[in-house]
Amino acid sequence: MQIVRDEFSFIRSITPTNRFQQQLTIGIGDDAAVYKTSAATEQVVCVDAMVEGIHFRRDTLSPFQIGRKALAINISDLAAMGANPMYYLVTIAVPESWSEYELQDIYAGMNELAELYKMDLIGGDTVSSKDQLVLSVTAIGNVQEGHALKRSSAKPGDVLFVTGPIGKSAAGLELLQQKEIDNSFTDVERSCIRAHQEPEPQISSGTYLASLGKRIALNDVSDGLSSEAMELAEASNVQIVVDQEKLHPILPDLQDVDHSQKLHWLLNGGEDFQLIGTTSEETFAQLQKSGSITLFDIGFVRAGNASVIMKSANVETLLAKGGYNHFS
Ligand code: ADP
Ligand code: MG
Numbered sequence: 211m212q213i214v215r216d217e218f219s220f221i222r223s224i225t226p227t228n229r230f231q232q233q234l235t236i237g238i239g240d241d242a243a244v245y246k247t248s249a250a251t252e253q254v255v256c257v258d259a260m261v262e263g264i265h266f267r268r269d270t271l272s273p274f275q276i277g278r279k280a281l282a283i284n285i286s287d288l289a290a291m292g293a294n295p296m297y298y299l300v301t302i303a304v305p306e307s308w309s310e311y312e313l314q315d316i317y318a319g320m321n322e323l324a325e326l327y328k329m330d331l332i333g334g335d336t337v338s339s340k341d342q343l344v345l346s347v348t349a350i351g352n353v354q355e356g357h358a359l360k361r362s363s364a365k366p367g368d369v370l371f372v373t374g375p376i377g378k379s380a381a382g383l384e385l386l387q388q389k390e391i392d393n394s395f396t397d398v399e400r401s402c403i404r405a406h407q408e409p410e411p412q413i414s415s416g417t418y419l420a421s422l423g424k425r426i427a428l429n430d431v432s433d434g435l436s437s438e439a440m441e442l443a444e445a446s447n448v449q450i451v452v453d454q455e456k457l458h459p460i461l462p463d464l465q466d467v468d469h470s471q472k473l474h475w476l477l478n479g480g481e482d483f484q485l486i487g488t489t490s491e492e493t494f495a496q497l498q499k500s501g502s503i504t505l506f507d508i509g510f511v512r513a514g515n516a517s518v519i520m521k522s523a524n525v526e527t528l529l530a531k532g533g534y535n536h537f538s
Contacts, residue, residue, distance in 0.1 A: 277319030284349035292420020293351035364446035380479025382406030449514030
């Protein structure tokens with residue numbers, strides 16, 4: 211159904227009626243938002259954009275899921291810094307082919323995560339676009355001063371860890387592209403599809419790791435494991451060794467799929483939004499013992515040129531930076 215477009219009534223319709231953050235003084239409705247900060251914390255800010263046809267397709271994600279994912283991507287970046295989410299802003303470029311109801315569904319999807327993480331929508335911009343929908347989300351959080359977790363903190367001798375399964379989202383996307391969305395999926399297949407459509411950012415793990423005040427390198431897995439591990443290796447100038455024998459518990463659990471295909475999804479897929487990091491053996495052992503967080507040991511760090519190596523038995527292979535790269 212074609213509906214009349216009115217930017218102002220649209221903005222009114224997506225303006226939150228309640229607020230979570232006490233520090234927010236002025237939200238949507240003025241020229242800019244205003245919030246108080248406290249001396250003991252640092253502000254953490256990130257932005258990520260999603261473009262129709264490049265980052266999402268309307269036949270594999272609903273408008274609700276597109277909105278949810280656009281915010282999830284940013285919450286995941288905050289998680290990778292160890293930050294608590296607080297605010298977000300949204301710029302949306304809208305072509306004629308999207309109805310106002312669909313736009314409101316996009317905001318409903320973002321709102322689902324915003325409620326979960328107590329984030330306030332504090333502004334944005336609404337513009338028109340020729341053919342594709344573009345959604346850019348800016349997220350703001352905070353972290354205790356000096357506690358942000360950087361990619362550059364890895365040291366030789368560290369354990370390489372991840373917070374959960376990787377490659378499930380790529381498996382889910384493949385399943386959606388192979389089969390029509392119907393009832394013929396198994397439970398495991400469904401869980402992969404869910405990982406693609408409604409990913410869960412790892413805020414509780416990120417904030418817990420930052421709260422410890424230990425040396426921990428951290429990154430989120432938005433592209434494949436190989437490219438994320440490479441980002442850690444480059445920022446820290448170390449060699450990262452992934453132990454293939456330790457990957458079993460984090461590979462997609464699909465029975466009829468070859469091991470090599472699962473490994474490909476894990477290394478080169480993307481959008482899992484788990485966290486990957488390194489820390490000393492001592493801190494890792496303490497983390498495992500504490501039981502407050504689930505971490506999978508998948509390798510180690512050693513001195514050498516910035517690179518990522520896959521070790522299987524006694525064979526070592528240099529991994530190409532094979533994750534999705536927008537300029538390749
Ligand atoms: P201005 O001309 O000052 O940029 P706008 O009419 O663009 O004002 O926006 C009015 C208010 O609505 C501002 O608070 C702005 O941040 C907010 N806003 C505009 N578009 C969006 C959007 N797509 N999502 C969230 N907030 C929005
Ligand atoms: Mg504006």
